[in-house]
Amino acid sequence: MNGEIRFTFERALKAVAESDVSIDLTNPKQIINWAYGHDAWSSYHERRGNAFVSLGSSVAKQLLCDTNWFINNVSEEVLDPEGKFRMKRLLSDGQLCVKVLLNDPKATWFGISFAPKAQMVNEPVNNAIILDTTKNNPQVYALTGYEPELIVPLKTHSYLLHSATSKDGNHEFTFQRQLNAKVPTDVAIELEVNSLINWAYGHDAWPSYHHDRGSAQITFHTFDLTSTITTDYGFITTPTPWILLAFAVWGAFLGLLVTHCFGRSSHRFLDKSLAAPPRYSRDERIIDTWLWLPLSELKVGEGIALLHYIGCLAAVFVLVENSTQRWSVTSGHLAVVHLVFLLLPVARGLYWEQLFFGTSFERIVKFHRILGRLFIIFAAVHLYTNARLVNVLTSSIFGSQKVIPLYGFIAFVSFVVLGIFALPIMRRQAFELFYYTHRVAAIVGIVFAFLHAPTIRIILVVPVAIYALSYVIRAKSFFHRHQASFTSYSDNTVSVVLKSMKNLEQNIPLGAYFWVAIPSISYLEWHPFSAIATTTKDGEPTFGFVMKALTDDGFVSRAREKLENQEASVLLSGPYGNLSLRLNEYSNAVLIAGGIGITPLLHIFNELKDNSNINASLHWIVRNPAEFQSTQYFMKFDAKAVGKLHLYADEVTESGRLVISGDLPIEYSFGRPRIDDLLKSYQGTRSCVIVCGPQGLAQYVQSRARAYDLPLHKETFLL
C-alpha cells in the first residue's frame, strides 16, 4: 500500500523441503538474502543485498557488537552539526550495541549519555559513558553536577564495554547495554519513541569542561534490522581477461615460432588445405558454401590455431562462474572474446601478416568475417537470455558484472547494422556504403560496448589500442600526395605510374597492394590495387598500378575518363599484403593469372625472372589478345624472360604474336591451357603455385594444385 509492501510468514526452523535452509538458533550469522525488482516477476532484481541475523536471543545478547552485521552492515549517523561526532547502533532482542566515533585531533575526552532531558545534569541523576583519549578505556560516570568533582565514576553499571581506539585524531569506543534500566542512573530506552542522546567532547584533560556539546533524538525500532544496500552488487571478477591474455601470448609465440623457426617440410604440412575446393559454380550448393568452401580455405596450420581458439572459448565457458545465469553471462563473455579477436586481423599492417603469421591479408580477413558472425550470434543469445529477465533499455547499473543494459543494447544494434551492410551482396553492389557504415557502426558499437560493462573495458582496451595505433600510423597517408601519370594501354584499363618513390618504402614486397585515393576524383573513395615495381621514363626505380574498370561508372572508369594521358596526385596507404608462402623455400614457382589478376603476379615475375634460385614461369589467360597490352609499361623483358612467359587468349581461335616489350615479339596461344598440363610435371619437386584471377579459375587451380601436392597462394581481389 502506498509503495510499502509487507508480508508475514511462519516456517519451521528445520528444513522441511529439499530447497529449505534450516535455521540454527545458535548461529549468530544466519544469512538472509533480500531482493526486490521493478520488472514483472520473474525478472532480475533492481536491488539486492544480504543481512547476517542472529535469531537466537541468548546468542545475540553476548555478541551483538561482534556480529558481522554490526561491524560491516550498519551505517554511521552524524550527531553534531559539524559531522565530527557519529554513532553506529544495532538493536536486537532487547540488546543495544553502540559505537561512538569522534574525529578531532585535539579531543582529550568525549562521551554520550542516555538522558531524560537535553542537558548534562538532570534530576534524577543519569550516567554517561566517557572515553579519556589518553587511556583508551571508557568509563561510566554518574553526572551529579557540573563541577569535575561532581562527576563520579560508577563501579556498578549496565554497560558492557566492548572496545576503544584512538589514533590520528580519530577516536572511537563501543559498548553494549540492555534496553531496560538496570541501575538507578540508567535511563531506560523505549522502542518506537524518541530517545535523547546527549553528546560532548573536550580539549582539556578529563575531567574538564566540554569544548562542545549537543543532543540528538533517536528512535529505536522493534525490529531494527535495517540492512544496507550492497552498492557494489557483489561484483564478480571473472578470469576472462587472463584467459585472453594467456591465449594471445601463446598464439603470438606459436605464430612467431612457426613463421620464423620452422623449416620447409613443416611449412608444407601446415600449409595444406583441409579439403579440396568444390567445383566453382555461380549458384553454389549450400553444402559447398557452408562446408567444403570454408574447409578448402582452411590450412592445417589455421585449423590448429582454430583448435586453440576453441580451447580458449571452452576455458571462458567453464571458468566464468555464474551458476544461476549461466548463459546470460557466459554468452556475453564469449561475444566479447570474438570482438577482441575480430579486431586484430583488420588492424592492418605488415606486422601481423609478416611477423606473426607469415600469411596474407586475404587469408587473415576471413577470420575477421567468421569471428564477426559468431560475435553477432553470441551477442544475440546474450540479448535474448537477458531480455527475458530485465528491461534491456534501463540505464541503471545492474548484476554481478555491473552492466548498464541500455548501452549493451545500443552496441548490439550498431553491430547488427554493421553486419547487414557487410553481407556479400552489399559489399559487391555498394562498396562505399558497406565501408563507411562499417567504420561508423564499429566505432559506435565499440564505444557502447565499452560503456556496457567494466569487464569489457579491461578486455577490449588492448585490441582497440592496437587497432587505433595501426590507424594512426596509416593516417599519415592522408598527408602525402604522390604525383603519378595516367596512361591507358588497352580498353577499360589505366596504368598509373608514380613519378618517384619519395616518402615511400623503396622495396615493394611480393604480394603487396596499396589503398589508393585520387583527390581529384574523391577523398573518400579508397580502392586496393596491387603494386608492380618498375622504372620511370628516366630509368629511376618506382612502381605503379594497372587498374581495370569493371563497370562504366565505377572509380576506375571515372579515373580513366578524367585523367587519361595526364598527371595527377594520388594518396597511398600501404604497402599491405603478403604471400602466404615463403618463396625462398622453393625452386620453382608456377604463376597463373586470369585477366587483371596479372598485376600481383607480374610484380613477382619481374622480381624473380633474374633470380637464379627460383625458376618462375608466368601463365596469363585473358579473353582478348588486346588485354595483353594493358600492362605493357611494366613488362620490360629480355629474351630469357619472354621464354618463361606463356600467354593464352580464350576468345580467339588462332594463335598469334604481339610486341609488348621492346622489340621482342611474344607468342600467344588460343584457348585456355589445361591446368593439369601446367602443374603435373612439378609434382614431387620443390615447387609452389601462385594464382590470381576470377574465382572460378582460382578455385580450379587450387583443387589441381592440391591434387599434385603443390603448395598454393591464391588471390581473388575480393574483400
Ligand SMILES: Cc1cc2nc3c(=O)[nH]c(=O)nc-3n(C[C@H](O)[C@H](O)[C@H](O)COP(=O)(O)OP(=O)(O)OC[C@H]3O[C@@H](n4cnc5c(N)ncnc54)[C@H](O)[C@@H]3O)c2cc1C
Ligand atoms: C588486394 C587487392 C588487390 C587488387 N588489385 C587490383 C589491381 O591490381 N588491379 C585492378 O584492376 N583491380 C584490383 N583489385 C580490385 C579493385 O580493388 C576493384 O576492382 C576496384 O576497387 C573496383 O573499383 P570500381 O569502383 O572501379 O569498381 P566498381 O565497378 O564500382 O565495383 C566492382 C567491384 O569491385 C569491388 N569494389 C568496389 N569498390 C571497392 C573498394 N573500394 N575496395 C575493394 N573492392 C571494391 C566490389 O566488390 C564491386 O563489386 C584489387 C583488389 C584487392 C582486394
